[in-house]
Amino acid sequence: MNSKTLKYIIKRVLLAIVTVWVVITVTFFVMHAVPGGPFMGEKAISAAAQAALEAKYGLDKPLLEQYFTYLKDIVTKFDFGPSLKQRGRMVVDIISDGMKTSVKLGVVAACLAAVIGIPLGAVAALRRNKLIDKIIMVITTAFVSMPSFIMGSLLLVLFAIKLALLPANGSTSQGLILPIITLALYPMAYITRLTRSSMLDVLGQDYIRTAKAKGVSGGKIIFGHALKNSLIPVITYFGPMLAYIVTGSLVVEQIFAVPGIGRAFVSSITNRDYPMVMGTTIVLAVLIVVMNLVSDILYKIVDPRINLE
Amino acid sequence: MSNKFTMHVDVDAFIPATEDEKAYMVQMRPSSTFFKDGMKRLLKNRVATISLIIILLITLSSIFIPMFWPYSYDSMLGVRPGKPVDASFNNLAPMTYGRTELQRIEAGEQVFPHIFGTDSSGRDYFIRVVYGTRISLAVGFFASIIVLIIGMTVGSVAGYCGGKVDLIIMRVVDIIYSLPDMLMVILLASVLKMTLGPALEGTALEKIGSNIISLFIVFGVLYWVSMSRLIRGQILSLREQEYVLASRAAGAKGGWIIRKHLLPNCISVVIISTALQIPNAIFTESYLSFLGLGVNAPMPSLGSLASDALNGLSSYPFRMVIPAIVISLIVLSLNLFGDGLRDAFDPKLRT
Numbered sequence: 001m002n003s004k005t006l007k008y009i010i011k012r013v014l015l016a017i018v019t020v021w022v023v024i025t026v027t028f029f030v031m032h033a034v035p036g037g038p039f040m041g042e043k044a045i046s047a048a049a050q051a052a053l054e055a056k057y058g059l060d061k062p063l064l065e066q067y068f069t070y071l072k073d074i075v076t077k078f079d080f081g082p083s084l085k086q087r088g089r090m091v092v093d094i095i096s097d098g099m100k101t102s103v104k105l106g107v108v109a110a111c112l113a114a115v116i117g118i119p120l121g122a123v124a125a126l127r128r129n130k131l132i133d134k135i136i137m138v139i140t141t142a143f144v145s146m147p148s149f150i151m152g153s154l155l156l157v158l159f160a161i162k163l164a165l166l167p168a169n170g171s172t173s174q175g176l177i178l179p180i181i182t183l184a185l186y187p188m189a190y191i192t193r194l195t196r197s198s199m200l201d202v203l204g205q206d207y208i209r210t211a212k213a214k215g216v217s218g219g220k221i222i223f224g225h226a227l228k229n230s231l232i233p234v235i236t237y238f239g240p241m242l243a244y245i246v247t248g249s250l251v252v253e254q255i256f257a258v259p260g261i262g263r264a265f266v267s268s269i270t271n272r273d274y275p276m277v278m279g280t281t282i283v284l285a286v287l288i289v290v291m292n293l294v295s296d297i298l299y300k301i302v303d304p305r306i307n308l309e
Numbered sequence: 310m311s312n313k314f315t316m317h318v319d320v321d322a323f324i325p326a327t328e329d330e331k332a333y334m335v336q337m338r339p340s341s342t343f344f345k346d347g348m349k350r351l352l353k354n355r356v357a358t359i360s361l362i363i364i365l366l367i368t369l370s371s372i373f374i375p376m377f378w379p380y381s382y383d384s385m386l387g388v389r390p391g392k393p394v395d396a397s398f399n400n401l402a403p404m405t406y407g408r409t410e411l412q413r414i415e416a417g418e419q420v421f422p423h424i425f426g427t428d429s430s431g432r433d434y435f436i437r438v439v440y441g442t443r444i445s446l447a448v449g450f451f452a453s454i455i456v457l458i459i460g461m462t463v464g465s466v467a468g469y470c471g472g473k474v475d476l477i478i479m480r481v482v483d484i485i486y487s488l489p490d491m492l493m494v495i496l497l498a499s500v501l502k503m504t505l506g507p508a509l510e511g512t513a514l515e516k517i518g519s520n521i522i523s524l525f526i527v528f529g530v531l532y533w534v535s536m537s538r539l540i541r542g543q544i545l546s547l548r549e550q551e552y553v554l555a556s557r558a559a560g561a562k563g564g565w566i567i568r569k570h571l572l573p574n575c576i577s578v579v580i581i582s583t584a585l586q587i588p589n590a591i592f593t594e595s596y597l598s599f600l601g602l603g604v605n606a607p608m609p610s611l612g613s614l615a616s617d618a619l620n621g622l623s624s625y626p627f628r629m630v631i632p633a634i635v636i637s638l639i640v641l642s643l644n645l646f647g648d649g650l651r652d653a654f655d656p657k658l659r660t
Contacts, residue, residue: 019487026493030500145641147592149599150615150633157626247491251599255619266600269499277499281492288489 005304009297016293023285024074027278028067034274057082080279085271091279098261101176102253105260106245109180113187113241118234120188121195122227128200136192143189148248152182152255170258179256183248187241194237199230235299239292246284347577350653357649360642367639371443379421380433382440383607387431398431400625407431425631429621432607438631441609445591446639448521448610452528452590457583459529460536465567467537468544479541482534490531494593497527498602518605524594532586539582543575577654585647588640595636611636 054060058069073079080091124136143151155178160168167175202208203226211221246262253262261280268276326334341349352358380386386407387398398407403426410420425434467478501523508519547553548571556566572579595612597603604610611632618628 015483015487019484022484023488023493027496030496034500034503141641141645142637145588145644146633146637147595147599147612147640149596149612150629150636153615153619153622153629154633157622157629161623161626243489243491246489247596250495251596254600269495270601272503277496281496285489285492288492289487292487 002304005300008300012293012296016289019289020282020286023289024071024282025067027281028070029063031274031278032063032066034272057084074282080282081275083273083276085268085273085276091275094264094276095261095279095283098259098264101258102249102260102262105176105179105183105249105253105258106242108176109183109245110187110238110241112180112184113191114234116184117188117191118195118227118231121192122199122222122230124192124196125199125203125230126222133196137196140189140192143185144193146186148182148186149251149255151185152179152252155182156255168256170253170256175256176258179249179252179258182252182255183245186248187237187244190241191234191237194234195230198233199226202226202230205229232299232303235302236295238295238298239288242291243288246288347654351649354649354652357646357653360646360649363638363642364646367442367635368446371439371446374439375436375443378433378436378439380423380436382437382609383432385431386427386433395431398427400429400621401427401431403627425627426625428617428628434628434631437609437614438611438635441611441614441632442635442639444521444604444608444610445594445612445636448524448594448604449587449591452525452532452594453583453586455525455529456532456536456586456590457579460533461540461572461579463533464537464540465544465572468541469548469563469567469571471545475541478537482537485531486534486538488531491593491596493531494527494597495600495602497530498523498597501526502602518608520597520603520605524597524603528590528593532589536579536582536586539578540575543578544571547571547574581647581651581654584650585644588643588647591636591640591643611639 051060058066061069070081073081078092080095083089083091083094086094120136120140124133127133156168159166159178166178168178169175170179208221208225211225216224249258249260249262250266251262252258253260254266257263261284264276265280265284268280375382385394385398387395389395395408397409401407401423403424404422405426406414406420406423407427414420423433423435425438428434428437463478463482467475467482498520502520505519505523544567548566553566553570556570561569591611594603594610595615598610598612599616601616603613606613614632615629615636618625618632622629
């Protein structure tokens with residue numbers, strides 16, 4: 001690692017920290033700009049009760065003071081305060097409960113996408129313009145154009161209702177099969193296309209021709225030179241893939257009734273559970289920012305020639 | 310006169326051309342402009358042409374069909390003033406009729422069919438899909454225009470001014486770019502939905518609906534960054550060109566140079582990325598509608614139709630399948646058309 005790479009890494013880490021801070025700040029002030037406050041809309045409560053509630057949750061203090069308390073609690077104690085709607089529970093506990101299911105869902109989907117997508121892309125590149133390449137490209141184009149909620153609903157109709165092969169409810173581990181497939185299809189199609197184009201790029205390079213001229217066998221060229229080098233751009237997709245899976249899980253968990261963080265987030269928006277909305281947004285945002293950071297740095301280390309500026 | 314070393318001029322070389330020689334020099338093809346060339350390449354691309362035809366068909370039918378269709382998107386057919394609600398109109402299967410309509414058919418009257426049936430409130434589903442398509446397309450189009458205007462302004466200022474201005478603008482762009490966009494969109498949309506609703510009451514904007522406006526605001530705030538990055542990069546390379554120097558030497562001001570020299574020269578990049586932005590916006594709109602943050606009821610959009618269909622999915626799966634197909638078709642053909650446009654007008658960008 002040279003000093004230029006190190007400088008790049010330091011710059012990216014700083015940017016990530018600023019981004020997280022911006023997310024926290026924007027989330028805090030945007031949520032507090034909502035008129036009426038969190039206790040509106042429920043059954044009418046007396047002014048005294050309202051004041052007591054606000055004092056309990058620290059809402060009677062000046063906004064800036066609330067902001068610094070909130071920031072300090074997150075940084076020092078990883079504390080997002082109590083949930084307003086699920087009485088007696090802390091936001092952190094609800095998030096970590098939901099995460100258990102969602103992480104399982106997301107990790108399996110991401111692995112599935114990579115395990116299927118990379119070989120498919122390699123095959124398509126090696127059989128360029130043949131029938132199999134065309135079939136793969138048509139199918140992946142279709143998958144890339146289909147929003148996750150539509151994919152999920154169609155899979156639900158087909159496999160859970162028409163064929164009754166798999167359960168529609170995602171609360172059991174067997175019920176997670178359909179949500180995982182739904183989440184995996186888009187990244188899989190994307191990875192396939194990415195692998196294909198970067199493999200085609202690599203196959204046209206001089207060092208492949210040199211290897212061929214030296215008489216290296218086909219398999220050794222494909223696995224030793226072409227595939228290895230063409231996977232480098234795929235690394236950069238890991239960050240966006242996680243972002244996709246996180247946002248995709250919001251609707252997919254809704255469709256299949258998976259008890260994960262995505263469903264908790266959506267329902268907290270509809271019941272105006274402000275601390276919950278803020279906490280979940282921040283946790284998911286940090287996750288995405290960190291993953292983007294890791295995949296960018298990895299890319300830079302694997303291939304220092306690349307200038308990501 | 311074969312002596313090459315003579316100093317005499319070869320008179321034979323200066324005799325007037327014959328008609329045959331003149332005809333040989335005539336340009337066979339009329340001169341072509343950049344635009345014509347690109348169009349030719351575009352129309353040669355079969356996939357792009359078919360996509361363009363599909364987009365045009367869908368757009369035109371979403372504009373014109375509601376004009377003459379006998380049903381409207383928000384009228385509940387079973388509801389008649391002064392009479393109890395006729396539930397036989399709710400949840401009709403495709404090509405079937407409600408009770409009073411059947412009586413009219415028996416009396417020999419012509420009744421316009423419900424091609425896709427009706428929804429759970431007895432509204433004609435075909436016209437709702439058509440109307441939803443119209444809304445989704447309009448949202449996609451206008452959102453992209455907003456992104457284009459903001460991105461172009463900021464990007465060209467940053468690229469042209471350079472120095473500190475560029476540095477500050479690009480740091481802001483970096484931060485917005487690394488924000489997780491969908492989460493911010495959901496957050497802003499849900500907050501704006503609550504804030505804008507009361508604020509808009511009674512104004513002309515109320516009819517459009519607070520949710521669509523908040524969607525536009527969200528796009529204006531978050532999605533201009535990649536457009537401005539793109540344009541900045543273009544301008545940075547273009548402003549070093551000699552004709553810009555010549556223009557400046559002739560006394561042109563910054564705004565003039567940006568408008569007359571720099572922007573026209575990166576117009577193809579701009580058009581292409583705008584075309585690719587539209588399906589993105591439609592995607593986002595349908596996603597938000599699905600989460601209940603999209604258009605205001607009873608106005609349909611393709612996403613909200615799909616979301617509504619989720620409740621009766623097991624009995625009426627076609628209500629999910631129809632908007633799903635329309636959405637995928639629009640997004641797919643816009644993407645393919647955008648790719649074709651890129652290949653035709655800017656071969657350098659090809660990936």
